[in-house]
Amino acid sequence: MSLTREKIIELGESFILTKGYNAFSYQDISRELGMKNAAIHYYFPSKANLGTSIVRTNIQRFEEMVENMETRGFSEWQQLESFVKVYIKSNREGKLCLLGSLGPDFATLHENTQKELKKMTDIILNWLTGLLSAGRNNTVFSFHGDAHHYAVRFLSDLVASLQLSRVVSSMDYKAYCNTLLEGLKP
Amino acid sequence: MSLTREKIIELGESFILTKGYNAFSYQDISRELGMKNAAIHYYFPSKANLGTSIVRTNIQRFEEMVENMETRGFSEWQQLESFVKVYIKSNREGKLCLLGSLGPDFATLHENTQKELKKMTDIILNWLTGLLSAGRNNTVFSFHGDAHHYAVRFLSDLVASLQLSRVVSSMDYKAYCNTLLEGLKP
DNA sequence: TTTGAAACCTACCTATTAGTAAGTATGTTT
DNA sequence: AAACATACTTACTAATAGGTAGGTTTCAAA
Numbered sequence: 001m002s003l004t005r006e007k008i009i010e011l012g013e014s015f016i017l018t019k020g021y022n023a024f025s026y027q028d029i030s031r032e033l034g035m036k037n038a039a040i041h042y043y044f045p046s047k048a049n050l051g052t053s054i055v056r057t058n059i060q061r062f063e064e065m066v067e068n069m070e071t072r073g074f075s076e077w078q079q080l081e082s083f084v085k086v087y088i089k090s091n092r093e094g095k096l097c098l099l100g101s102l103g104p105d106f107a108t109l110h111e112n113t114q115k116e117l118k119k120m121t122d123i124i125l126n127w128l129t130g131l132l133s134a135g136r137n138n139t140v141f142s143f144h145g146d147a148h149h150y151a152v153r154f155l156s157d158l159v160a161s162l163q164l165s166r167v168v169s170s171m172d173y174k175a176y177c178n179t180l181l182e183g184l185k186p
Numbered sequence: 187m188s189l190t191r192e193k194i195i196e197l198g199e200s201f202i203l204t205k206g207y208n209a210f211s212y213q214d215i216s217r218e219l220g221m222k223n224a225a226i227h228y229y230f231p232s233k234a235n236l237g238t239s240i241v242r243t244n245i246q247r248f249e250e251m252v253e254n255m256e257t258r259g260f261s262e263w264q265q266l267e268s269f270v271k272v273y274i275k276s277n278r279e280g281k282l283c284l285l286g287s288l289g290p291d292f293a294t295l296h297e298n299t300q301k302e303l304k305k306m307t308d309i310i311l312n313w314l315t316g317l318l319s320a321g322r323n324n325t326v327f328s329f330h331g332d333a334h335h336y337a338v339r340f341l342s343d344l345v346a347s348l349q350l351s352r353v354v355s356s357m358d359y360k361a362y363c364n365t366l367l368e369g370l371k372p
Numbered sequence: 373t374t375t376g377a378a379a380c381c382t383a384c385c386t387a388t389t390a391g392t393a394a395g396t397a398t399g400t401t402t
Numbered sequence: 403a404a405a406c407a408t409a410c411t412t413a414c415t416a417a418t419a420g421g422t423a424g425g426t427t428t429c430a431a432a
Contacts, residue, residue, distance in 0.1 A: 004409080006375065022208040023294045025389065039410055050351035096290055104282055106289050108209045121353045149365055152350060152357070157339055160346030162337060163289035167307045171338070179335055190379080211419065221380055231381095291408065 007033060013054045017086045017095035021105045023126040043094045044184055045052055046152050048110030051102075055116040059123060064101065074134030080184070083128075084177050091173040099124070125151050135184075142186040154180070191229045191282050193219060199240045203281035205292045207237060233297030237288075241302040244284050245309060262321030266370070269314075273344045277351055277359040285310070286345040304367050311352055321370075328372035340366065 011032055016022035026047065028042045033039075043111055044050035065086075069079050076108065090097055102117050109117065128151040135141035143150050165171045197218055212226045212233065215260040215350035219225075230236035251272075254279055255265050288295065288303050295303065321327035329336050343366055351357045 002409085019294055020206070020208060020291045022206060023291065027388080036411055037390085038392080038412085040323075040409065044407095045391085047390065055222065058390090093223065099353065100346065101290050103207065103269055103353050104287050105206045106330055106352045108205055118355065121350070124356065133263035144369070145365060149362065151368070152347065152354070156346035156350060157342050159349070161338065163286065163292075163345070164297065164307070164342060166283065166292045167289050167304055167336070168311065169304065175239065178340065179331060180339070183330070188379085212421090215419080223420085224382080224422080225380055231421085233420065 001089075002043070004033070004035075004039075006113050008040060008043055008050070009054055009057055012050050013057070013098070014095070016051075016054065016101050017098065021102055022108055033184065041089060045108075049112055051109065051113040055102070055113060055120055059116070059120045062120070062124065066176070076131055076140045077129055080141075082180065084158065084181060087162060088174055088177055092163055092165075096162050097159055099144060099155075100162055103159075125155065128155060139186055141184045146177070188229070190219070190225075192222075194226060194229055194236070195240055195243055199243070200237050200281070202237075202240065202287050203276070203284065207288055208262055208294055232296075234299055237295065237299040238302050241284065241288070241299060241306055244283065245302070245306045248306070248310065248313075256316050262324060264324045264329075265317055267323070267367065270367060273348060274360055274363055277348055280352075283345055283351070285341075286348055289345075311341065314341060325372055327370045329370060 008029055011029045012024070015028055019028075028035050030037050032041050040050075044053060065082070066079075069082060074082065087097065099117070099121055102113075106114060106117070124150070129148045132141055132143065132151055132154070133147040136143065136147065157179070161171075161173065161176055165173045165176075194215055197215045198210070201214055205214075212223050213242055216223050226236075230239060251268070252265075255268060258267065272306050273283065280356045285303070285307055288299075292300060292303070311334070318329065318337055319333040320338070322329065322333065344363070347357075347359065347362055351359045351362075
């Protein structure tokens with residue numbers, strides 16, 4: 001794997017999470033790397049290509065995290081807490097999550113990027129649904145109704161509140177997340 | 187008030203809610219209106235100006251809705267239901283809400299637009315907090331914890347689920363909203 | 373009948389965008 | 403030593419972006 005390639009993906013993701021997909025350019029990346037525009041095209045022929053690669057990297061990262069938590073024998077509660085911590089970190093860095101950032105721009109994305117984004121969301125939601133379901137069976141969590149419905153709601157809470165914390169000045173994101181977790185306690 | 191001006195605002199808003207702020211252009215609007223690019227600049231000197239005006243229009247619309255509901259003596263439950271219906275309509279039209287659309291692009295917006303967007307969010311959240319609080323006192327609603335916290339969560343649920351319904355194919359937005367309302371029943 | 377504002381259009385400008393073709397330096401393999 | 407791939411740069415293109423100066427039509431008021 002090329003180091004420059006990894007840096008481009010990292011920078012691209014960072015720009016998407018702060019400026020949005022349609023507001024960042026190859027120049028933004030090349031400038032930051034001290035390279036020329038064409039160098040970025042060498043690694044990623046098109047912006048759609050880069051976008052898709054960024055989503056793929058995120059899927060991979062998520063799957064590695066889940067795998068890691070399972071091999072370390074994390075409880076359902078610990079797993080959910082770790083997931084929430086990723087969002088708290090994003091908020092601290094003034095970033096959104098990829099879903100909350102690319103979701104609103106969905107219509108402007110390349111077909112492949114759309115596909116990959118859908119895949120990522122499915123993977124996250126399926127994992128979350130399974131986690132909530134299993135956790136309820138083990139009396140680790142307590143909530144009403146369908147687990148999938150609750151998973152969508154929980155994810156919505158995390159995604160949108162990241163956005164709101166930018167717009168609402170008086171928002172304590174960490175406290176908000178803790179309230180979310182508290183609501184799941186039996 | 188100029189009819190063309192109103193059409194521009196309406197179209198601009200529609201583009202923001204479907205393509206996003208940074209993906210739509212003056213050409214998109216002028217093309218739709220059968221006019222030239224410069225005609226749009228005649229009404230709105232800059233894109234930032236147009237953006238700010240669109241947010242202002244939304245604030246006005248929201249305040250008129252609230253006023254209308256109060257004069258008609260809507261109960262807290264009816265008011266919340268009406269608010270949710272606006273979101274259901276947006277979803278049916280394949281649109282986001284202005285907050286969910288401009289929020290992720292916040293960093294790229296003009297200072298004035300940011301200010302107005304913050305104002306809009308504050309107005310909505312304050313209204314929602316008051317509504318939830320009053321509704322709980324009247325035993326119309328039932329929820330735990332701070333009313334403002336719950337208002338943020340409820341708004342997050344509406345905003346992000348609109349985004350998710352684009353990405354997740356198998357989502358029944360209306361049913362989801364009903365679940366949200368059900369969760370508030372005593 | 374002239375004046376003047378409202379509502380545009382014509383014609384342009386500069387900056388930036390994603391993207392490409394061709395070249396070059398630096399190694400690495402054969 | 404020759405051939406080749408990697409990792410870029412130089413130099414360009416076509417398209418689009420937001421924006422502007424100045425002209426034209428239309429219609430109403432003085």
